[in-house]
């Protein structure tokens with residue numbers, strides 16, 4: 001799109017033609033139109049194959065009206081135009097984080113910080129410090145600990161009992177697939193040596209059969225019922241904290257995944273209230289539980305599928321657990337626990353029935369699958385359901401798609417299954433995954449490049465609260481595959497590294513496609529929403545190892561600057 005430089009401040013005929021449907025009212029030859037926002041002097045990566053690079057962008061209201069040279073955009077600047085000088089910074093489409101747990105993430109900002117606790121002593125100490133500022137009897141939740149930080153020994157309730165006897169404590173591992181409670185929390189939840197095992201979960205027990213405090217996957221439900229529900233005021237606060245946090249990282253849209261915690265229907269209602277109050281600064285695709293797909297079907301019949309700020313119409317289900325919790329389902333046993341192959345969380349027949357019903361109702365499927373068995377079973381179900389329900393633009397998604405059997409890599413492209421992946425997990429799990437699943441299986445682990453080259457669509461996200469919601473960290477991870485311990489300076493499984501532009505596309509256009517919104521976002525071109533991020537340096541022009549040092553300078557959502565550094 002170019003604006004003839006000799007014209008005065010008018011929308012050119014070419015813009016009018018391009019934008020007829022959006023801006024018909026603004027397109028008379030005589031009516032001067034100026035931009036409400038202009039960004040100039042940038043390295044603009046548009047994501048648009050027809051015009052990949054530009055210098056400047058103009059927006060009017062919520063939408064982009066022109067992309068071109070700085071001189072061309074100058075023609076659209078009027079008295080009331082807000083002008084941002086980019087000084088050579090990189091402007092890209094607003095990042096879309098295709099997998100977050102938004103309100104849980106917001107709640108972790110306010111809770112005890114355990115992610116970087118490096119020893120059992122530090123883990124207990126931090127909980128003790130937090131408890132000393134809590135009200136007596138108040139539940140301490142959140143946490144996001146990682147026992148891999150101290151060599152893999154699972155925490156025990158007596159570690160926490162030593163620092164908290166009057167406050168029930170229930171803190172989750174950072175992957176959300178197990179948690180640890182102290183003795184008081186277990187007592188309040190009625191979990192003891194007599195409690196029977198839970199299908200699709202595990203009560204970790206000592207040699208005498210007493211619970212150690214760790215509950216995995218479905219067994220965590222035993223505790224969830226005892227933890228008081230957050231109040232609506234708390235949820236509103238979590239949402240606000242979550243939005244402020246993600247915009248500071250350049251994220252303009254999130255896909256919020258139901259995860260059994262705060263997520264689901266209460267999240268959706270919290271977002272609807274915020275939208276009604278014009279309080280959203282992040283666009284949200286709110287995804288509700290698969291098992292309740294009929295409820296969503298009714299909800300969509302009454303409410304439609306939402307707006308450009310808040311969408312719904314997708315359901316989230318789970319095949320299996322996680323690698324770090326040894327609950328991901330594999331075809332062969334774990335390398336470090338040869339009698340254990342993980343497990344599926346729900347009976348396959350139930351999953352098949354729910355997926356068939358949800359798909360027939362026109363809902364989008366977003367199903368978590370991590371181990372190679374879970375991935376294969378889900379691809380099989382998706383194949384059968386597409387056959388049975390007939391052709392439609394359904395955009396099946398597989399969340400995580402972490403450890404793919406080599407035979408199954410091409411199936412994503414062939415079956416049109418979007419791989420919704422989180423590159424930060426690769427440089428996190430890469431520290432220890434080979435010990436857990438062996439050298440052979442890691443070769444197709446986080447197989448970004450193989451998937452993209454085989455024709456699959458790959459959308460990127462963070463899985464926040466599990467990992468930081470920072471696309472710049474994610475791009476660094478996908479491009480370098482340097483594990484967090486820096487033991488793999490040339491990349492862990494380096495053949496699966498991708499380019500900066502491939503990673504940018506996965507964080508922008510592919511995320512838009514994954515929520516059926518590629519006609520409105522994911523690229524910078526006229527007619528698209530003015531969702532943009534200004535970064536302090538051109539990511540394609542720096543050493544990949546320094547990508548994580550780049551900073552977000554401005555985040556713009558719908559033509560409005562919502563974050564400035």
Ligand SMILES: [Zn+2]
Pocket residue numbers: 099100101257259463466
């Ligand atoms: Zn997740």
